[in-house]
Amino acid sequence: MQRPRFVVPGRPVADHRPGTAHSYKRIMWGAEMLKLEKLTRRFGDNIAVNAANLEIPDGQMVGIIGKSGAGKSTLLRLLNRLIDPSDGQILFGDADIAALKGNDLRKWRSDCAMIFQQFNLVGRLDVVTNVLTGRLHDLPTWRAMAQIFTPRERAFAIQALDRLGMAHTATQRAETLSGGQQQRVAIARALAQEPRILLADEPIASLDPMNAKIVMDALRDINRNDGITVICNLHTLDTARQYCDRIIGMLDGRIVFDGTPDLLTTDMAREIYGADAGDFNEAATSTALSATKPARAVRVSA
């Protein structure tokens, strides 16, 4: 099969006129489909992602669940091309993402924002500069090197921060913030990229329930209002059920479940989390669910 040549469309200058923002994305991309074909990644003998096939249409909110070591992070890192696939294809529309190099690859990464469990902010830079790093792909070299940003870019960053309720910390150093605050700054950075897709690798795994809810609500808001596809690794089943349109279950590198939350039965969940482990019994499932009941109540009232 011949690989389609990928041309990352340059952002047309005309589109920076105010008011055309809306049409820009439609013209640029249309409603593209993200497609994985037999995507595989090996680490030595260990197959972290094993022949994954997926089709994710534009604008979905997808949750990926699975036990530790199932390959969730590896899958997301493959999508952002932080690591290279050993085999298989990643297609976005006609574009062969797995074959991108150099400038095209960076362009793809800027369109495909990533949020990390450990936030991965630059602790010693202030918050607004951290958010502005989301603009790096668009900056002339000299401005990027000298860390000079236009007032428009700065205002944009402040708006992104404001949307997550973090504008008041703009001049603080990122390392002085709490974990939940840092994650919100990281989401603001992702927004500053004007991404098409937002990948989140266990964004709430190191947060308390309150902050976890803020972060998940923000992700859903971005998905609903901006039409950005969100693909989110989650540890807890109930969060995935609660927020996602679609749940993908991974086990030992394979995709073993793909469907809407209501299709995910307890039996199915037990299989994904490893029924043979023995300690994942019905009781454990039910406690896991009951423990999250209050959170669900909060959401209903909100």
Added chain:
Amino acid sequence: MADTNMAGGGVSAPRDAVALYETHRAALRASKRVWNILALAAFAVCLGLSVWISQFYPERLASGVPRIFEYFGTIIPDLEWSNLFAGRTEEGRAVPGSLTYWYTDFWTYAALIWETILMAITATLIGAAVAFVLSFPAASNLAPNSWVYILSRRFLELCRGIPEILLALVFVFMIGIGPLAGVIAIAIHTAGALGKLFSEVNENASARPIDGITAVGGTWMQKMVYAVVPQVAPNFFSYAMLRFEINVRASSIIGFVGAGGIGQELNRVISFYSDDRVLAVLILVVMTVTVIDLISERIRIGYIGRENFS
């Protein structure tokens, strides 16, 4: 001590195991004793050879040591308390026994010390700039590919491998006597020494921010500027300041081969005169080095403190 411990542990074990252990232990001790004796013998041979080769014989020492004290006697100034602070006479002559007389050439020395410090600053700045640029490709976790990694490492090793005074000798030959040769020699050595330290700091930088900048689509340079530099800057700064202290010492002696600074004068007064001028220059050099150390330490601690507690 180990003896009693082990014996105590062996009580519950079967007899033959204890015996086996004891014989094994005895053999071990014996072989260790042999090694110790061999090592001692090797040491004695080295010592003997060294004494012979460097002609470090008691009679030479006996004739040499008094001369050392004699020499130190000659470089001590004849200060007289009564006119220690006496100025110059009507004819502009300094009074023998006064400080003014001892430090007749003070302003010459002061100018040379000033030059020495300027040499150290310039060499540190240039060397640190080169080290800064090369420390990123020379860090194993940051190098974009193995070629630039190997090349930049080798280059830095070359820079710090050759002693700066040998480099200065070569540069004096090439561009003539004067501080320029010294500045270049010290700058090259600084680039090598700081480059190694900087790249080690880089190798300890956290990978998380770097991943973060990679994920937003940053280029290699952007990753360095945004994710690495903020992490390593304080360490770079204090290493550079420490190197500056070392370079002040280096530039105060590099004049021995004609490469400028107070060293040239020091060499001259030691080689041509055996009088109080030697001590005069030596005191100035030691004072300069000490004062620079103190100032630099202040700046370092002040900067690090500000970085960590702001």
Added chain:
Amino acid sequence: MSIAALSGVTDADIAAARQSQPDAFTTPAGMVRKWTPLAIAVVYVFASMWYFDFARLLDASDRVLSLLYNFVVWRDMDTWAYRQIYVGISQTLAMAFLGTFLGTLGALGVGFLAARNVMPFAAVRQIVRRILDVLRGIDQLVWGLVFVRAVGLGPLAGVLAIFVSDLGTLSKLYAEAIENIDRKQVEGVRSTGAGPIAVIRYGFLPQVLPVFISQSLYFLESNTRSATILGIVGAGGIGMIIIERFRASLYDQVAFVVLNVLVLIFAIDWLSKRIRLWLIGAKHDG
């Protein structure tokens, strides 16, 4: 909220953001503050390049080329007086070894005098420390020059220079090691009624000896390097041969000697690493 896009940010938005977070925007004063240190450094470097006359470097290019040529093209290699070269190298080694050995012996005594937990008289300690500061404050090369004047050209001056400067540095390091020891072991020995010498022998030495030995081995390494340099001021060893032949324009021989010295330094580094490993290993099964 509408779809966020940079191009959708209006001037009114910018003004509003500036209003709410004025410090997040750059001001002329902020730019000046940010760039001044770099600007000063750049201006200083260029000014000092002018002051030190860097342009001379450009005029020297033909000399550089001829020197490089003479470094790599070796001629008349059978007339090179190899004996003298290798005597020089062994002299360098001997100087480094003897100087370090004497420095270690001296520091063993002086280090205890300068340690707070051994020397009860603060005055003695302070005097010893100030003398050590002076010994360290004067560069080894200066000591070499001084001793050449005092005892004449040759390795004796070099040994003395290494001894004196090592005494200054090693004593300080030893004193620090002694001050950092575990007090309980010392008290154990003292509680048996041992005298001060016995306390040092059984309470202190076992704890500090490994540190002392590895420090001295490091100094042996660095002294091998500096013993090369000492010859430049006439204090014996291979440095004297380097500078003699350099002055006689025998650049190919200089290159040969320097290569030999680099090999020697490499060998000493390797050997001292092995010895250190051996000693530390011996400590473990002892």
